[in-house]
Amino acid sequence: MSSPLLEVRDLIVHFYTREGVVKALDGVMLSVGRGEIVSLVGETGSGKTVTALSIMRLLDHNARIVRGEVLFEGRNLLQLSEEEMRRIRGREISMIFQEPKSALNPVLTVGFQLREALEAHGEEGEAALEKVLSMLRRVGLPDPERLVNRYPHELSGGMAQRVMIAMALLMRPKLLIADEPTSALDVTVQAQILELIQSLVREMNTSVLFITHDLGVAAEISDRIAVMYAGVVVEQGNVYDVFEEPLHPYTRGLLAAIPRPGRELMAIEGEVPSLLNPPSGCRFHPRCPAVMEVCKRVKPRLVEVEPGRLVACHLYGGE
Amino acid sequence: MDLRAYVLRRLALTTLVLFGVLVVTFLLSHVIPADPIGAILGPQAPPELVEKLRREWGLDKPLHEQFIDYVCRAVRGDLGRSIRTNRPVLQDLLEFFPATLELATASLMLGVLVGVPLGTISALRRGSWIDHAARVFVTLGVSTPVFWLGLIMLMIFYYRLGWLPGPGRLDPYMTPPPRVTGLILLDSLLAGRLDAFYSALRHLAMPAAVLGWYAAAGIARITRSSVLEVMRREHVRTARAKGLLERIVVLRHILRNALMPIVTVIGTTYGGLLEGAVLTETIFAWPGLGRYSTGAFLYLDFMAVMGTTLFIAVIYSLVNLAVDLIYAYLDPRVRYG
Numbered sequence: 001m002s003s004p005l006l007e008v009r010d011l012i013v014h015f016y017t018r019e020g021v022v023k024a025l026d027g028v029m030l031s032v033g034r035g036e037i038v039s040l041v042g043e044t045g046s047g048k049t050v051t052a053l054s055i056m057r058l059l060d061h062n063a064r065i066v067r068g069e070v071l072f073e074g075r076n077l078l079q080l081s082e083e084e085m086r087r088i089r090g091r092e093i094s095m096i097f098q099e100p101k102s103a104l105n106p107v108l109t110v111g112f113q114l115r116e117a118l119e120a121h122g123e124e125g126e127a128a129l130e131k132v133l134s135m136l137r138r139v140g141l142p143d144p145e146r147l148v149n150r151y152p153h154e155l156s157g158g159m160a161q162r163v164m165i166a167m168a169l170l171m172r173p174k175l176l177i178a179d180e181p182t183s184a185l186d187v188t189v190q191a192q193i194l195e196l197i198q199s200l201v202r203e204m205n206t207s208v209l210f211i212t213h214d215l216g217v218a219a220e221i222s223d224r225i226a227v228m229y230a231g232v233v234v235e236q237g238n239v240y241d242v243f244e245e246p247l248h249p250y251t252r253g254l255l256a257a258i259p260r261p262g263r264e265l266m267a268i269e270g271e272v273p274s275l276l277n278p279p280s281g282c283r284f285h286p287r288c289p290a291v292m293e294v295c296k297r298v299k300p301r302l303v304e305v306e307p308g309r310l311v312a313c314h315l316y317g318g319e
Numbered sequence: 320m321d322l323r324a325y326v327l328r329r330l331a332l333t334t335l336v337l338f339g340v341l342v343v344t345f346l347l348s349h350v351i352p353a354d355p356i357g358a359i360l361g362p363q364a365p366p367e368l369v370e371k372l373r374r375e376w377g378l379d380k381p382l383h384e385q386f387i388d389y390v391c392r393a394v395r396g397d398l399g400r401s402i403r404t405n406r407p408v409l410q411d412l413l414e415f416f417p418a419t420l421e422l423a424t425a426s427l428m429l430g431v432l433v434g435v436p437l438g439t440i441s442a443l444r445r446g447s448w449i450d451h452a453a454r455v456f457v458t459l460g461v462s463t464p465v466f467w468l469g470l471i472m473l474m475i476f477y478y479r480l481g482w483l484p485g486p487g488r489l490d491p492y493m494t495p496p497p498r499v500t501g502l503i504l505l506d507s508l509l510a511g512r513l514d515a516f517y518s519a520l521r522h523l524a525m526p527a528a529v530l531g532w533y534a535a536a537g538i539a540r541i542t543r544s545s546v547l548e549v550m551r552r553e554h555v556r557t558a559r560a561k562g563l564l565e566r567i568v569v570l571r572h573i574l575r576n577a578l579m580p581i582v583t584v585i586g587t588t589y590g591g592l593l594e595g596a597v598l599t600e601t602i603f604a605w606p607g608l609g610r611y612s613t614g615a616f617l618y619l620d621f622m623a624v625m626g627t628t629l630f631i632a633v634i635y636s637l638v639n640l641a642v643d644l645i646y647a648y649l650d651p652r653v654r655y656g
Contacts, residue, residue: 086564102552103553103556105554105558107576116558
């Protein structure tokens with residue numbers, strides 16, 4: 001296998017808050033291949049967005065990347081200067097967000113904000129406007145000549161997200177990070193947006209890191225899937241394999257918690273731990289049905305149990 | 320909404336507000352237990368004279384008739400005659416107001432030029448030494464009494480160091496430029512009198528610095544909190560994710576959105592300054608509205624009091640109108656709302 005487009009290695013991120021140090025990411029391992037759509041799934045607060053913002057280096061000021069590497073085409077993004085990183089944002093890696101309407105600046109027109117994305121990388125003038133209009137057409141927005149003069153509050157959520165997608169893909173980035181792009185939308189609109197993202201990135205051969213808490217959405221859109229729990233990627237693999245035969249006890253619990261007709265709904269016992277004071281060893285051990293003595297002491301590493309199949313659990317190949 | 324319709328509606332509202340102000344001032348100045356005629360003529364005045372004057376000024380009529388008379392004259396620009404100066408009140412106001420306008424505008428410019436950058440930087444660099452220094456500047460500016468600051472400045476820069484001239488608007492031996500606008504800076508430029516311009520500028524420096532500090536403190540405080548609030552919004556993250564230069568993110572996506580409350584505080588500050596800063600004007604012997612109105616109050620010069628109040632209300636309304644129009648320009652959601 002050739003080297004992946006993006007590889008996150010052993011990423012540790014802490015937030016310094018008034019209550020103490022929140023150990024938000026605890027050694028995240030993740031990879032996205034060229035042209036691949038990878039879903040990062042997990043509950044709220046499991047560190048999906050923090051992972052995305054660390055890749056973009058857009059974390060808030062109270063966050064510190066303690067350790068780790070973010071390799072993008074072999075270059076460690078965490079070691080670039082601010083100016084080098086700025087040139088990557090929007091051009092090589094771009095991002096769309098959960099709330100499309102608040103992700104747009106309310107006092108600037110749609111067209112202005114789209115052109116800005118080109119201007120940031122030196123493309124201006126008539127050609128830039130043409131590019132904006134054709135991209136708006138490609139994301140399925142009617143009458144782009146009028147749309148560019150409108151303000152975000154005049155758009156519906158679905159339209160705003162299409163604008164965001166157009167903005168993110170204007171520079172034909174190699175990687176698109178989509179942070180819950182459909183969670184705030186109506187179900188019917190959701191399906192359209194998913195389809196749109198899928199067809200556009202296939203066309204442009206753009207890779208996607210798709211963040212969602214919705215396993216159904218993840219199953220639909222992705223090639224591979226990575227499951228996060230309390231700041232750790234616990235399982236990673238082909239989407240069919242993970243859904244067919246989940247290895248990690250947390251993934252099994254998560255899949256059992258999807259309501260299906262004719263089957264009893266299972267909940268995972270206990271609660272998501274506070275990351276101010278996370279459990280020792282495996283962070284899932286207080287809730288794990290298969291907990292062993294070793295789980296309380298030693299943190300399991302993410303190991304490859306089959307080609308392309310990774311899991312961080314003492315039940316497999318464990319020391 | 321159409322901008323013209325918006326302005327017309329605002330103007331109509333302003334008229335209502337001004338009418339309200341008239342009612343209140345009129346009532347207040349007529350129900351206070353003080354007799355302006357007694358104040359002028361003294362206790363030994365012959366009753367026939369008192370009666371004559373009372374009739375002459377319409378004070379013998381019922382209150383509502385007096386009010387209607389006053390409003391009818393005020394609409395035509397006749398604000399009555401001042402007891403103290405024995406001149407039409409409007410003429411007095413037009414003579415005293417330019418000095419205040421000059422001082423207020425200079426102070427506001429200082430306040431904006433210092434306050435907005437200071438507030439922005441201290442929000443962007445929250446917790447840094449510059450933020451702490453700014454907080455000291457703001458606290459001192461808001462809490463130091465202006466008369467004290469004015470006296471200290473006069474003592475240091477005029478009396479001790481002699482760097483700046485003392486009270487007044489021009490050097491005493493200098494002939495003022497011909498009066499066109501009443502703003503000495505502008506008039507001296509119009510007359511090509513650079514010596515007068517320079518002298519006026521030096522006289523303006525200290526009172527403007529005193530009031531400017533006060534203005535800058537308020538503006539910096541609001542700017543800081545508004546910028547802090549906008550910095551956390553999601554569209555700022557989008558702007559950075561596009562790869563925009565940090566300078567552009569700050570100016571276009573943070574400061575631009577933070578302007579609404581800043582414009583509000585600039586407006587109210589300007590309104591307050593235009594009303595005339597009584598203490599500052601007194602200390603620096605500045606012949607402005609503040610000194611005129613205190614004089615009027617102390618002499619029970621009730622025509623002048625009502626005239627001044629109405630005048631100030633008009634100025635406040637104009638400033639408010641300007642602020643509202645700037646709002647509509649700044650935020651499309653107001654325009655359509």
